[in-house]
Amino acid sequence: MRTYIALFRGINVGGHSKLPMADLVEILEGLGAKEVRTYIQSGNAVFRSGELDTVEFAQAIGLEVNKKCGFTPKVLLLTAEDLDRAMDENPFPEPEGDASTLHLGFLAEEPENVNLEKLTSLKVESEHYCLTPKVFYLYAPDGVGKSRLAAGAEKIIGVDMTDRNWNTVCKLKEMIEDQRIVNSE
Numbered sequence: 106m107r108t109y110i111a112l113f114r115g116i117n118v119g120g121h122s123k124l125p126m127a128d129l130v131e132i133l134e135g136l137g138a139k140e141v142r143t144y145i146q147s148g149n150a151v152f153r154s155g156e157l158d159t160v161e162f163a164q165a166i167g168l169e170v171n172k173k174c175g176f177t178p179k180v181l182l183l184t185a186e187d188l189d190r191a192m193d194e195n196p197f198p199e200p201e202g203d204a205s206t207l208h209l210g211f212l213a214e215e216p217e218n219v220n221l222e223k224l225t226s227l228k229v230e231s232e233h234y235c236l237t238p239k240v241f242y243l244y245a246p247d248g249v250g251k252s253r254l255a256a257g258a259e260k261i262i263g264v265d266m267t268d269r270n271w272n273t274v275c276k277l278k279e280m281i282e283d284q285r286i287v288n289s290e
Contacts, residue, residue, distance in 0.1 A: 106139065106153045108185040108281050111166060112211060112267045113148025113178045122176050124148065132169045136162070140284060144276055148178070149269070151280045157182070181211055181267045185281045187239070192274060196235040197244045204271040208249055210241035210258065213265035224261045227254040234258075241266060 111133070116124045126143040129150060133141045138152035154162075159182035171177040183191075191209055215238040228234060232254055235242040241262060245252040249270070259266045269277075 110183040111150040112181045114267045116148045117146045191240045206246045207271040208243045210266040210268045216262045216264045227257045
């Protein structure tokens with residue numbers, strides 16, 4: 106059994122695309138996921154399963170959500186190893202005070218021919234970013250909601266991206282570790 110993380114995009118925001126976490130657990134379990142745990146209403150789930158094709162399983166989740174809730178969310182599936190790698194490769198030290206200023210944009214696929222000059226032109230002096238084949242790291246100390254770089258990065262990078270702040274990434278890691286402890290007992 107492997108541990109996976111499902112990251113949903115654009116659910117339960119502003120009263121739109123409602124997906125109760127109990128329904129999400131039911132959907133994942135119906136697809137064969139085990140030990141499903143969710144974190145906050147914005148769509149984060151950790152679960153265990155046999156070996157999966159992450160792209161196919163993410164599409165299956167989207168189809169099942171559509172059947173139950175009437176919309177198809179974008180879903181990105183990571184392995185526990187993917188999350189560990191993203192955390193280990195973080196080029197920015199954990200921010201002091203407010204970890205919500207550091208964001209990891211998980212990429213659905215490796216981007217090609219990214220216009221880095223255009224990406225850089227959107228940032229303000231206080232912001233820093235790093236683009237890797239799987240993650241767009243953004244340190245936005247003035248807030249991601251005010252950041253033109255955060256708003257425009259996905260379009261310039263050219264692939265679907267699902268963003269989580271460092272607090273959420275750390276919580277997902279904690280959930281994975283808790284699951285590992287339970288499974289080793």
